[in-house]
Structures are given as C-alpha cells and as structure tokens.
Amino acid sequence: MELMFEFARILLFCFAGELCHTLLPLPIPASVYGLLLLLAALRLGAVKLAQVRRAALFLTGVFPLLFVPAAAGVMELWAQLQAMLLPAVLALVPVTVLVMAVSGRVTQYFVRRKERDHV
Structure with a gap:
C-alpha cells in the first residue's frame, strides 16, 4: 500500500x-x-x-x-528515414559525445565535492 x-x-x-x-x-x-x-x-x-x-x-x-514502442516506430518508418540517415548520424554523434562528456564532468564534480565535504 x-x-x-x-x-x-x-x-x-x-x-x-x-x-x-x-x-x-x-x-x-x-x-x-x-x-x-x-x-x-x-x-x-x-x-x-x-x-x-x-x-x-x-x-x-x-x-x-x-x-520499445519508439524503436518499433523507427523500424516501421525505415524507408522514409533512410534518406535522412547521414544528416542524422552527423548530428547525433557529436551531440552524444558532448552529452557524455558533460555528464562525466558533472558527475566528477559532484563526486569530488562529496569527498571533500566528508573529509
């Protein structure tokens, strides 16, 4: 409950x-x-x-x-999406790397801050 x-x-x-x-x-x-x-x-x-x-x-x-439903929808529309594949990849790869880098830096900052506060 x-x-x-x-x-x-x-x-x-x-x-x-x-x-x-x-x-x-x-x-x-x-x-x-x-x-x-x-x-x-x-x-x-x-x-x-x-x-x-x-x-x-x-x-x-x-x-x-x-x-899962979103992925199934992408597979269903594959024919229309093939024409946009190269621009999508060119946009997604740098954005993914950027998000991973920023997330890693933010996580490192908070881990260091937590370690500093507990010492």
Whole structure:
C-alpha cells in the first residue's frame, strides 16, 4: 500500500508539471516542470526521499521498456528515414559525445565535492 502512496506523490508532481506547462508561456515540457518541482520539494524537505524512493527506483528500472514502442516506430518508418540517415548520424554523434562528456564532468564534480565535504 505504501508503494501506491509513493506513486501518488510522484504523480502529484507530474500533474503540477502539467499545470505549470499550461499556465506558463515557456517552451518547457511538462515533465521537466514536474521533475524540477519534485527536486525542489526534495531539496527543501517538503518531500523526504524515503517517501518516493521505492516507486522512483521501480520507475527507473522499467524506464528502458518505454523506448520499445519508439524503436518499433523507427523500424516501421525505415524507408522514409533512410534518406535522412547521414544528416542524422552527423548530428547525433557529436551531440552524444558532448552529452557524455558533460555528464562525466558533472558527475566528477559532484563526486569530488562529496569527498571533500566528508573529509
């Protein structure tokens, strides 16, 4: 039953994100609003990590399954996508490398900061 309440807390932030997306004239997806609101609530202590931990771990565990329908759609439209293959690869490779590099640097920064704070 507790897992249902954890999901409900996460869904509440998803709905709040939808509300922000509807009310604010910014080109930010509702899911990003929801994540930012949940992050703010966690950082401010309005929501404790223990109140959403199990549901969040479950959701991140099944997250790769959410890409299956998109991959199936790509395979279905392969004939149309072949014409765009070279431009797509030329765009995706540098962006992927950039995302990996930035993610690695940010992770290193936080690991070093955590080690420095604990010493």
